[in-house]
Amino acid sequence: MLNLVLFGPPGAGKGTQSQKLIDKYQLVHISTGDLFRAHIKNQTPLGKKVSKLIADGELVPDKITIDMLEEEVDKNPQAKGFVFDGFPRTIPQAVELDKFLESKGSKIAGVIALDVDKDELTKRVAQRQKESGRVDDQADKIQKRIDEYFNKIVLVLPYYDEQKKLTKINGIGEIETIFNSLCAVIDQY
Template sequence: MLNLVLFGPPGAGKGTQSAKLIEKYQLVHISTGDLFRMHISNDTELGKRVKQILADGMLVPDSITIDMLEEEVKKNPDAKGFIFDGFPRTVAQAEALDVYLEKNGQTINGVVQLEVNEDEIKTRIAERQKVSGRADDDADKLLKRIDEYFSKTVHVLPYYEAQGKVSKVNGIGNIEEIFSNICTAIDAL
């Protein structure tokens, strides 16, 4: 089983690259952002709680995120592996994911960090917002999400670096070239 964490700031290309990785490696994609949006659009109890948290540009509490993620993994018992996109965002989440996977005889095999500078992120999200209309891409919320990433989420990397699991990939350039570099990092696992 191949379990990957795709790591990078908002707009780094995680969704674009995940789609390509799913096809090549036949993995199940679990995006916490997509799960949150699904719960919000279905107006579930979880969706109502998450909607306000996201509207404030904050991270959803670990307990909610972890429970939701475990539920998604359980829905795919025959998966060849998973791509975790947008998760973990805190060291506590990374530790909880390790414990959960370990209980099921699995592990995170690798973490691919897409490196993209802040100016490029802002340009990409501005373009994405024109097409997607995603509420979480508006300017004020974007700044909060970028700040959350660089002030909190980026601190998860040392946790995985200490385990020798992080591969850094330049996330700027041609989509196919970036994909090829990610595959090279994955194949080395």
């Protein structure tokens, strides 16, 4: 099973590249952000909790995130693998993901981090907000999410680097060029 973690700050291109990877490798995309937005849209009890946290620019507690992610994996027993997008965000989440996958007889094959600087991220997210109107892309909230990534979430990367699973890729450039770089890494797994 080909399980990948795609890292990068908001606006790095994780969603765009994930879709291309899904198409090429026939993987299932699990984006915690998409799952949260679906729960919010459907006004589920979880969605209401998550909505308040996201509105405040906070991270959703590990337990809620992990339970939701495990439920999504279990919905896809025939999957050839998964692309985890936006998860894990903490070392405890990474440890729990490893334990969960191990219980399924699987593991993370590799972790790819898209490197994009803050100036480029700000431009991309502003454009995305104009095009999609995502409420979590508003200027004040997005800056808090970008800062959260660079100050906290990147601290997960050494966990995977120690396991020799981490590869960093330049996330600035043409979509196809970035995709080809991703594929070159994945094809080595």
